Amino acid sequence: MSESVPVRCPACRREHLYAAPSYPCACGAPVSPALDRRAAPTALAHRSWDEDWVTVRCAACGRRVPWPYPELGCPCGAVLRIPVAGAASAPEAGPEPVDEAPPRPAFQPVTIRTARDAVTAAALYLRYRDIRRADQRPPSGIGLAARGLLAQVDPPVRPASLRDVECLWLTAMTEAAGCAYFSLAGCADDARTGADSLGVPLFVLDLTGTPQPVNTHADDLNATGADGRRREA
Known part of the structure; x- marks a missing residue:
């Protein structure tokens, strides 16, 4: 501090x-x-x-x-x-990519108090240099985009639905990109089943700001790192 x-x-x-x-x-x-x-x-x-x-x-x-x-x-x-000394804007906002090869380094969480904190936690977790607000707004939550990736962060206290997961997957398919879903309120059973079948990494953000993998696709992403997946593409 x-x-x-x-x-x-x-x-x-x-x-x-x-x-x-x-x-x-x-x-x-x-x-x-x-x-x-x-x-x-x-x-x-x-x-x-x-x-x-x-x-x-x-x-x-x-x-x-x-x-x-x-x-x-x-x-x-x-x-x-609050003014910052020597501030320089960051037009391609997002975390610096990690240069180390996977497995990914330990993630340092960000305490979630607001919807903005949830978006920050997801962006820091994904570690894409060019991560930004997605051009196409998702039906719910906040969309993030980077080269080869779409992510959705759902801060409201409402479990992710199957429709939420399917909409993200369809949008990612049209852009030939991977995707990941982050929810603060967990997910419905059919959303988890749908994410499993569609290959969508599904995470729950706890209030400490740590993404908890919900399915095996999220486990894989957690083990290799989002940036590692991008390099392998």
Whole structure:
């Protein structure tokens, strides 16, 4: 966790103390962005995937990786974006790919408190450099896309349905891509059966942010790593 800095909400003028959370680099070291004490926070009016990420350098291994932009929710309802020193936007947002050959290194989880945390956890788990918000919005949840991969993250407290899995699989088939499904609320029995027959890796995200494999396809992905599958394609 980085050093706490004072933050004043531009909407209601309340003062807060904020410390940017640490997220794990691919090397395993915790990384936090350096906050800019001299710049004022801004209240978010709308969201953009590209603007939700900032490039941060890992002091342990030197990797420069996209990280979720620091944010703070004020009791007045405003969501504040906290300025980062020397911030560089990350247009191809997503984690730095792991260079090591499979089996994959141990995943460092991200605690899930919001839907954004769930998406961050899935993106960090997949470790694609070019991961981004999918162009085609899924019927439910949030779609992620990278070269050769489509993923769906379902944050609502509703078990994944067979239709959810089939829609993701059909979309991936039309784009000649692999796919993976992440759910916070588990999955219905027919969804698991369908995922097994269609070859869709199915994961449940627990509140610690750790994807738990639900079927053998997810076990395979967990063992080899998403990036390993891409290299073998």
